[in-house]
Amino acid sequence: MRIRAKVWKMGVLILLCAALTACSGGKSNEGTNGSSVPSGSMPETAEGTVVTMTVLTKDRFLAEAEQKFEEMFPGIDIQINEIVPADTSGGDKIVMKRGSDTGPKPEDVEKYVSSVNAALMSGNASDIISVENLPVDKYVGKGLLADWNEEAGKDSSFNKSDYYENIFDGVSKGNGWYGVPASFSLDVMFGDVSLLGQSSLVDKTWTWDQFVDLLGKTKTDGKYGIAMIKPELLLKYVAESVYGQLLKKDGKSVSFDGRAFQAYMEKIKSLYDGGLATSEMMGPENTSFSPLSIDSPMNALLMPQIEGKSKTMLRPPGTGQDEGMPFKSSLVLGLNANSKVKNAAWSFVKFLLSEEMQSSRAMMNFPVNKAALKKGLASTKQMIEGGGSQGGKSSSIKLRGKDGQEIKPTVNEEDINKVIAMMPTVGKYANQDLKVLGMITEESAAYFNGNKSADAVAKSLANRINTYLNE
Structure with a gap:
């Protein structure tokens, strides 16, 4: 049956209503x-x-x-x-x-x-x-x-x-x-936490195999499990989270596990072939899970409201070990x-x-300075309430939805405390070798578009990566 879903053609737009020096x-x-x-x-x-x-x-x-x-x-x-x-x-507009x-x-x-x-x-x-x-x-x-x-x-x-x-x-x-x-940003997965509960899963230790199985069990007409990402980019995302399993060290040498990679590649293709995943842009109401990069205190406060009450900020699936919230x-x-x-x-x-620089409005990501993070969260709350100030000028935040309608966010102290409480759980450094990830994206595209078999792609990729890593 053909899935009918309302396509979200525009992202949510944040308007910082101030002539900010840092944005000029x-x-x-x-x-x-x-x-x-x-x-x-x-x-x-x-x-x-x-x-x-x-x-x-x-x-x-x-x-x-x-x-x-x-x-x-x-x-x-x-x-x-x-x-x-x-x-x-x-300019002074930031697209989330x-x-x-x-x-x-x-x-x-x-x-x-x-x-x-x-x-x-x-x-x-x-x-x-x-x-x-x-x-x-x-x-x-x-x-x-x-x-x-x-x-x-x-x-x-x-x-x-x-x-x-x-x-x-x-x-x-x-x-x-x-x-x-x-500075740093967070790799998160917004999703319906009740679906995890139905399968006795917790986001601290769930795996990609469990994620794929979960989407199959909870398939709903008119709703995708995951959207707005091409299969080769989803595979890259998966590879980042299980990088240590795919690239195994033995002394000073490193080897790429082509067989494990092939299994992940085939599972991802099954998601798209089965109508559980799509590269088309969809709204939060049309997807069960959304992989997102939360790159600032402002986004940490606003994205949960944009995603809706049915979605919770989760850790993405990983290796099955509690390695902490991934960050880059x-x-x-x-x-x-x-x-x-x-x-x-x-x-x-x-x-x-320093607190001075980490609190600067030029800091566009999460600061590593604890005091600066608290300041950034408080500043966002003030701007949402319309009483913020940037460089002596009044400023505020407005959200525009997919149809241009204004969304009025609200932030309270509990929301701020949730973000602060989340920080100690961050721990898995997700920056990986971009050349390796680029090879994965490039080679796997040939499989997803039908030009190469999974086995051929896995073998070719193993040869390229092993040569590169051990040169």
């Missing part, structure tokens, strides 16, 4: 002569010190931090090199993204990885390197990255307890502190082992983690 491009003037130097935080550097930094994209957050830090420490020059310029075309494929373009990441790799190997890399898209373990093994603990341990003004240490630990995985996340970071900072200005580099990174 350029550097913010706020903070000039207004940033105070915390006690005990003066870097031990000589006049004329230059700290270089390489990132994929220099956003407004980094531009503002650069300006404010140099005002506090005139003797230090921060030079940030970006490989791909930021997109500032959004649905689905899971919201990261940087693969070709941009490949360009960045190639550039940084060449610089590291030649000894010409920057002092600070954004490493969220890099093979950190490889670089650590070759002695190319330094442990931030060596600098942080000497800094009496830095207290890890002021931050979400579970985010730090999730990135470092207990093997030194080679990457400092400045678009800014993880590594320290060049050959840097001659490690202390000054640490001072700038510490400033990025």
Whole structure:
């Protein structure tokens, strides 16, 4: 029977009704002569010190931090090199993204990885390197990255307890502190929790096999189990969550489990063939589960209301182990082992983690600073109530639905406390090798469109990934 469903042709649009400096491009003037130097935080550097930094994209957050830090420490020059310029075309409107494929373009990441790799190997890399898209373990093994603990341990003004240490630990995985996340986003699954209860499942430990079986058991006419995502992108999403099962380490070598991958690929195809999944855009009322990226305190408060009372924010299916809520970071900072200005580099990174910068309106993701998160949630509540202020200007939030109608959200202290209480449960670092994920997306598309068999795709992919990982 053909499923009839109302297609959701437009995403929900958030209008920030204020002329926000952070949304108009350029550097913010706020903070000039207004940033105070915390006690005990003066870097031990000589006049004329230059700290270089390489990132994929220099956003407004980094531009503002650069300006404010140099005002506090005139003797230090921060030079940030970006490989791909930021997109500032959004103006003062933010579209809330649905689905899971919201990261940087693969070709941009490949360009960045190639550039940084060449610089590291030649000894010409920057002092600070954004490493969220890099093979950190490889670089650590070759002695190319330094442990931030060596600098942080000497800094009496830095207290890890002021931050979400579970985010730090999730990135470092207990093997030194080679990457400092400045912010993060959450990978979640909004869904009908009662469906899990019917099958005695809990979102902390459910697996993708159980998820597929659940959709089959709870199929309803006119409603999809999951929507708005192509099969190859859903497979990529699955691969991210079971990455450790698909890529198995044996000493220094890594092997790709083609057989396990093929099983996941065939299960996903069965969802689309059976009418349980679709790539078409659907509204929350037409889907049982929705994979989403919650990238900010604002989204954490608003998305539950947009998804509706029947949906609960869940952890996505995974390996069957309680690994914590999965998270990603678009800014993880590594320290060049050959840097001659490690202390000054640490001072700038510490400033990025400060309550002042983490509370900045240029911070577009979840802050790792606990106090800054509380401020961000309170600010969102004020804007929803129409009494918020940004840079001395009044601001408010309006939601526009699929038909252009205004949605009036409400936020109370209980909603804020729920978000804060969720933070300690975050723990599974979901940033994986984007080149591997790109291969998975590329190769599997040939299977989903009928050009290759599952066996042929799995074998081809295993050869490509094994060659890449062990070169």
